[in-house]
Amino acid sequence: MSTLAEIEAQVPALRRYAWSLVRHDQDADDLVQDCLVRALASLPEIEGNGITPLRPWLFTILHNLAVSRWRSLRRRGQTVEPESANLTVAPSQEWTSSAREMVDALARLPPDQRQVLMLVSVEGFEYREAAGILGIPMGTVMSRLSRARDALRAQMEGRGRLALRLVQ
Amino acid sequence: MTESSIPDEMLHAYVDDRLDAGQRAEMERRLAADPELRRRVNDWQAQDAVLRDALSFKLREPVPPSLSVAALAEARMRTATRPVARWRMAAGFVLALGLGAAGGWFGHRMMPFDEIALLGMESASAYRVFANDPARAIEVSSSNRAEMAAWMTQKLGRRVVLPDLSSVGYSLLGGRVLSTLSGAAAMLIYESAGGDRLTVYVRPMGIGREAEMQPLDVKTLEGYGWINRQIGYSVMSDGDRELLRPVAHLIRDELRL
Numbered sequence: 001m002s003t004l005a006e007i008e009a010q011v012p013a014l015r016r017y018a019w020s021l022v023r024h025d026q027d028a029d030d031l032v033q034d035c036l037v038r039a040l041a042s043l044p045e046i047e048g049n050g051i052t053p054l055r056p057w058l059f060t061i062l063h064n065l066a067v068s069r070w071r072s073l074r075r076r077g078q079t080v081e082p083e084s085a086n087l088t089v090a091p092s093q094e095w096t097s098s099a100r101e102m103v104d105a106l107a108r109l110p111p112d113q114r115q116v117l118m119l120v121s122v123e124g125f126e127y128r129e130a131a132g133i134l135g136i137p138m139g140t141v142m143s144r145l146s147r148a149r150d151a152l153r154a155q156m157e158g159r160g161r162l163a164l165r166l167v168q
Numbered sequence: 169m170t171e172s173s174i175p176d177e178m179l180h181a182y183v184d185d186r187l188d189a190g191q192r193a194e195m196e197r198r199l200a201a202d203p204e205l206r207r208r209v210n211d212w213q214a215q216d217a218v219l220r221d222a223l224s225f226k227l228r229e230p231v232p233p234s235l236s237v238a239a240l241a242e243a244r245m246r247t248a249t250r251p252v253a254r255w256r257m258a259a260g261f262v263l264a265l266g267l268g269a270a271g272g273w274f275g276h277r278m279m280p281f282d283e284i285a286l287l288g289m290e291s292a293s294a295y296r297v298f299a300n301d302p303a304r305a306i307e308v309s310s311s312n313r314a315e316m317a318a319w320m321t322q323k324l325g326r327r328v329v330l331p332d333l334s335s336v337g338y339s340l341l342g343g344r345v346l347s348t349l350s351g352a353a354a355m356l357i358y359e360s361a362g363g364d365r366l367t368v369y370v371r372p373m374g375i376g377r378e379a380e381m382q383p384l385d386v387k388t389l390e391g392y393g394w395i396n397r398q399i400g401y402s403v404m405s406d407g408d409r410e411l412l413r414p415v416a417h418l419i420r421d422e423l424r425l
Contacts, residue, residue, distance in 0.1 A: 004349060008237040015235070016226035029232060036240050099222035106219065120184060121216040122223055127180075146176045149183075152219075153211045 306342030
């Protein structure tokens with residue numbers, strides 16, 4: 001597969017991750033587009049070294065763009081913090097009630113926990129890859145993962161616990 | 169939170185399936201002895217499954233055209249500034265296609281390019297590789313024209329018509345679908361009673377610019393190219409271009425319908 005085709009193959013997952021960060025279709029796709037443009041611009045560097053794995057590299061670019069976007073929103077005095085942005089998500093028709101609750105619960109997690117959980121649980125990255133993408137030590141990945149998983153558990157505790165169990 | 173001495177790291181590694189068989193068996197044993205811990209781990213696993221399922225709609229959604237990597241790469245190429253002779257650029261482009269690696273190509277800081285020149289390079293390259301292959305020039309035969317046209321239409325995402333060139337002495341042998349950096353292209357191969365072959369190359373173009381028919385010269389191959397309603401066409405042969413002119417006009421007029 002050519003590098004361009006490999007990048008193309010990652011676009012759906014990048015959209016999913018971006019959406020989980022901003023929970024807004026257009027904003028998420030704008031982030032992904034910026035990410036792709038940057039990736040294409042620096043493609044020679046990573047192709048030249050022959051060792052950078054493509055997928056973590058793309059997620060790193062996306063993460064850094066999301067962070068700088070939040071920074072600039074804050075600088076401009078906007079009150080839109082990532083953790084409170086678009087808390088109400090238009091329901092996807094496909095969602096079951098437990099899926100819906102889960103998306104809401106995910107939205108209530110602090111961003112740093114949500115990022116770790118998404119990268120590990122949904123995107124399937126190794127812990128060490130998640131650490132690289134987020135630019136944090138492995139130990140921090142593990143402790144955030146614990147907090148994220150327990151926080152979700154506590155949130156789901158009150159409601160539809162049984163429904164959750166049935167999914168297994 | 170943890171009622172046992174098992175570190176969270178191990179619990180996560182269990183949930184995320186990162187343990188080897190031995191560690192896994194040991195973990196199962198310890199979880200069996202600790203119902204509260206077992207529930208915690210079960211909940212983590214169940215949450216992950218619900219979360220993946222809840223977000224899977226994003227993977228099924230069609231990707232918007234604004235996120236087409238090929239189109240973004242093309243746009244990048246078009247807007248970069250350093251001018252370079254168009255044939256060199258097009259040659260680099262085709263080389264990248266041929267090698268399946270865009271590295272060398274992006275390495276040169278991209279320059280504006282001419283779509284017709286690119287189309288000519290692509291079709292010439294396809295011609296050289298396939299058109300005169302004695303046994304495997306075509307991938308689909310014209311024995312079922314409707315099926316062939318339907319397949320190409322499906323691949324290109326635009327209606328592909330197979331022009332009838334019998335009035336100028338060429339019959340359709342068949343064709344193939346090719347991949348380019350800008351998506352799928354179709355190549356139709358025609359043959360005369362004397363065994364001369366010509367190809368009609370069709371590819372949807374990324375940008376809306378139209379182009380009148382113009383001559384193409386790609387080393388030993390000659391032909392004509394044009395863009396009509398965002399579809400690029402090129403007619404190629406290794407014979408005299410003047411002989412191709414009536415053929416090209418016929419095809420253009422037929423496809424314009």
